[in-house]
Amino acid sequence: xxxxxxxxxxxxxxxxxxxxxxxxxxxxxxxxLFDEHAPALHRYLARRVGTTIADDLVADTFVTALxxxxxxxxxxxxxxxxxxxxxxxxxxxxxxxxxxALRATxxxxxxxxxxxxxxxxxxxxxxxxxxxxxxxxxxxxSPDDREVLLLTSWAGLSPVEIAQALDIPAGxxxxxxxxxxxxxxxxATTIEPAPALPEDHHG
Amino acid sequence: MADQVHPIWTxxxxxxxxxxxxxxxxxxxxTGARTALYSALGEPEPIMPRSRRRWPQWAAAAAVVALLxxxxxxxxxxxxxxPKASTAVPGLQKAVTGAQDPVLxxxxxxxxxxxxxxxxxxxxxxxxxxxxxxxxxxxIETWVPADQxxxxxxxxxxxxxxxxxxxxxxxxxxxxxxxxxxxxxxxxTAPCGDLFPNQSGLDQSLPQTLxxxxxxxxxxxxxWQHPTPxxxxxxxTDPQAMLARLRHDVPGVTGxxxxxxxFGDVADALRSGLVSAKxxxxxxxxxxxxxxxxxxxxxxNLDGRIGVAMGIDSxxxxxxxxxxxxxxxxxxxxxxxxxxxxxxRAVAPAPxxxxxxxxxxxxxxxxxxxxxx
Numbered sequence: 041x042x043x044x045x046x047x048x049x050x051x052x053x054x055x056x057x058x059x060x061x062x063x064x065x066x067x068x069x070x071x072x073l074f075d076e077h078a079p080a081l082h083r084y085l086a087r088r089v090g091t092t093i094a095d096d097l098v099a100d101t102f103v104t105a106l107x108x109x110x111x112x113x114x115x116x117x118x119x120x121x122x123x124x125x126x127x128x129x130x131x132x133x134x135x136x137x138x139x140x141a142l143r144a145t146x147x148x149x150x151x152x153x154x155x156x157x158x159x160x161x162x163x164x165x166x167x168x169x170x171x172x173x174x175x176x177x178x179x180x181x182s183p184d185d186r187e188v189l190l191l192t193s194w195a196g197l198s199p200v201e202i203a204q205a206l207d208i209p210a211g212x213x214x215x216x217x218x219x220x221x222x223x224x225x226x227x228a229t230t231i232e233p234a235p236a237l238p239e240d241h242h243g
Numbered sequence: 244m245a246d247q248v249h250p251i252w253t254x255x256x257x258x259x260x261x262x263x264x265x266x267x268x269x270x271x272x273x274t275g276a277r278t279a280l281y282s283a284l285g286e287p288e289p290i291m292p293r294s295r296r297r298w299p300q301w302a303a304a305a306a307v308v309a310l311l312x313x314x315x316x317x318x319x320x321x322x323x324x325x326p327k328a329s330t331a332v333p334g335l336q337k338a339v340t341g342a343q344d345p346v347l348x349x350x351x352x353x354x355x356x357x358x359x360x361x362x363x364x365x366x367x368x369x370x371x372x373x374x375x376x377x378x379x380x381x382x383i384e385t386w387v388p389a390d391q392x393x394x395x396x397x398x399x400x401x402x403x404x405x406x407x408x409x410x411x412x413x414x415x416x417x418x419x420x421x422x423x424x425x426x427x428x429x430x431x432t433a434p435c436g437d438l439f440p441n442q443s444g445l446d447q448s449l450p451q452t453l454x455x456x457x458x459x460x461x462x463x464x465x466x467w468q469h470p471t472p473x474x475x476x477x478x479x480t481d482p483q484a485m486l487a488r489l490r491h492d493v494p495g496v497t498g499x500x501x502x503x504x505x506f507g508d509v510a511d512a513l514r515s516g517l518v519s520a521k522x523x524x525x526x527x528x529x530x531x532x533x534x535x536x537x538x539x540x541x542x543x544n545l546d547g548r549i550g551v552a553m554g555i556d557s558x559x560x561x562x563x564x565x566x567x568x569x570x571x572x573x574x575x576x577x578x579x580x581x582x583x584x585x586x587x588r589a590v591a592p593a594p595x596x597x598x599x600x601x602x603x604x605x606x607x608x609x610x611x612x613x614x615x616x
Contacts (some may be wrong), residue, residue, distance in 0.1 A: 058370065067286040074273075074280055082271035091269040099276035103283045140495045145265065167263060168254075174260040193261040225252040228260070 068110065074102055084195045085127060089137045097134075099169055101127045101141035117204035124195055125205035128187055138186075139179050148174035170228075177228040185220045188213055344519050345608050347389035355516030355611040357383045358545055359587075359602030371418040376408035386612045387436065387517060391472060396435045396612050400428035436469065467492065467508035470515050475522055482528040489529070502533045503573070506555040510575050513584045516606045523584065527553070527577070543574050544586030545603040550578040552588070 061069055078098055086095035104126050105112070112122055131138075178186055191197045191205065199217065203210035252260075347353065359381045375551070379401045386396045405412060405421070415421045431438045465474035479485045489505040509526050512518055518526070530536050535555050541550035554574030572590040589600040609616065 061488045065373070067281070068372060070280060070284060071374055072372050074277060078273050078276060079271055082273060082276075083268070086271065087265040091271070094268075095272060095275055095540050098271070098273065099279035102276065102280045106280065141265070142405050167259065170256065170260045171263045174257075174264055178264075184477035189261075193258070221254070221257060225254070228257070230251060 044183070057118040057120060059119055060114060061105075061109040061112045061119070066106065070102065070106055070109075073123075077120060078102065081123060081127060081194075084124075084190075085131070087194055088131065088141075088190060089134045090141055093134055093137055097127060097130050100130050104130070106160065118201060121197060121201040121204040124191060124197060124201075128191070128205060129178065131187075132183065135183055142175045142179040146172050146179065148172065173228045173231060174224070177224055177231045180231060181220065186217045187214060189220050189224075192217060296414065317578070318456060344521075345606070347608060349389055350457070350610070351389050351608060352609050352612055353385075353387040353516060355385045355387065355604065355616060356603060356615070357381075357385075357514065357516075357604045358603050359383070359600065360545065361600055370419070373410065373414070373418070375410035375415050375420050377405040377415070377421075378408065384615070385516070386609070388612070392435055392601040394432055394434050394612070395438065396547070397431045397438050398428050398613075436471070468511045469514050470517060475517075475519065478522060480521070480525055482525055482532055483533075485525050486532055496508050502535050503555055505533065506573060507532060510573070513575060514587070514604065516584075516604060518584070537572075542574065542587070542588070543602045544576045546586070546605075548576075548585050548603065549576060550576040550585050552576050554590070 048105065055236070059069055059073070061073075063069060081101060082094050082098045085097045088094075099127075101123060105123060107124075112119070117125075181189070188202060191202045192199075197205060199213040200210050202208075202213045206213075345353070360378050361381055380403045382398075382400050382402055384398045388395060407415075410420075411471050412421070465471040479488050486505070489508060489547045492508065509530060513523065513526065530553050531538075531553065537554055537556070539552040539554060541549055544551050552574040554572045574590065575584060576586045576588065578585045583606075584604060586603040587600070588602070590598055593609050607616070
């Protein structure tokens with residue numbers, strides 16, 4: 041990864057994806073940051089934990105970013121990975137919500153396909169069934185593996201950006217991603233949706 | 244790990260499933276998050292340039308801000324709202340029954356002049372990340388022919404100096420946010436009043452093209468935002484039936500109480516300057532059926548004419564804490580003596596009674612297109 045020197049060089053304005061968050065006018069900087077990143081961040085979070093929780097998580101992400109703005113180092117990370125890193129931390133409190141949503145999606149389609157083994161072939165051809173299978177498989181991934189996969193696939197972050205977001209080496213991101221994808225390709229067809237947990241039915 | 248009996252997905256199949264999973268979530272409502280951020284900033288929240296379906300299309304780029312420093316428009320309303328009840332506002336009752344319609348001879352025109360202070364918020368630009376807000380004095384003049392299938396004309400201009408709420412003229416000019424002057428007036432002409440032929444939806448911003456005109460009036464989409472004589476003729480004459488019509492015409496939008504939308508649609512129609520006295524009367528009485536509508540006495544329009552305001556408070560929006568700068572009371576102002584719709588204003592709740600938008604509307608009959616008297 042070649043970047044121009046991160047050292048501030050006098051007259052040059054900051055790079056657009058690496059703004060100076062510690063300046064004297066946080067309202068202008070954070071207002072712009074919100075308008076640029078909140079919609080996509082919300083889409084990503086809503087896919088993971090649903091719209092309602094995503095509403096709160098977006099608010100918490102930006103308020104946390106504001107509170108910790110002096111810790112943001114433009115030389116170290118782009119602002120987008122930094123925001124997604126904050127969101128990932130906040131998301132950890134909602135693992136149960138995410139698993140509940142994945143299991144619900146897995147059951148939603150699999151229940152339509154309980155006629156018998158002869159339907160299995162058709163099921164594999166059915167995009168919705170494939171999505172259900174994937175949901176069931178994602179529910180058994182470790183939270184760290186799921187994080188790397190979905191930051192890549194849903195948030196569109198590169199391995200370098202994910203490394204910045206999660207504060208892990210980029211090589212770890214790449215190898216984890218490779219391993220997770222290989223496992224999903226092989227296993228998603230065999231994972232059965234987990235039975236509903238008691239809490240899945242209320243709340 | 245993988246069982247050889249089972250087929251293995253390709254990368255494309257995995258990606259397709261990933262792309263399809265949970266991609267049907269409800270759209271974001273970011274207003275709460277935005278409010279939380281500005282609350283943490285300790286700053287009043289600027290309201291983004293948004294497409295206000297309550298405004299006609301030429302005003303869609305205008306946005307409301309709470310006016311904290313632009314002194315000229317800061318008006319305090321000392322009387323406060325009074326309880327809604329048509330019996331408690333005799334002036335309004337008169338307005339409901341007394342107005343007369345101008346009768347146009349062939350070749351004559353309705354001349355409708357709207358003057359409005361609207362604010363614009365610009366968040367960043369090609370050479371800046373700063374936020375700018377300013378108010379500008381918009382004048383919109385419309386000439387409507389006696390035979391409305393003939394050519395209409397609309398002239399839009401911005402007059403006078405901008406009033407800066409955030410930033411200065413010099414700063415904004417230096418980074419290309421505004422140019423040095425207000426520019427020449429924009430003039431549109433089109434038969435059937437179809438001045439914005441490319442605007443099919445209500446939530447569009449300014450028109451892509453400023454050439455008017457579809458060949459047939461039948462192509463013009465009539466409605467609350469573009470009332471036509473035939474459309475007026477099809478409206479109910481009973482307030483309850485009118486309310487049902489509004490409910491039918493305004494599909495609910497998440498987060499906005501229907502009543503606020505109904506009120507906005509009625510304001511849109513009144514702002515055309517073409518509503519007959521009879522229909523106006525029904526509309527006023529319809530608005531009084533809405534439980535959230537409040538009547539305020541002694542309200543001045545932009546020209547200083549005093550009237551009675553009927554308003555609805557958008558603080559009722561679910562999910563928005565009251566007292567934030569999102570909220571405003573949208574009001575139409577009626578002169579109960581002359582029996583006319585004379586303007587609109589928007590009132591922010593904090594500081595109490597701060598007027599953020601203010602307008603006036605006058606109508607007259609003229610003998611040629613482009614003449615003002």
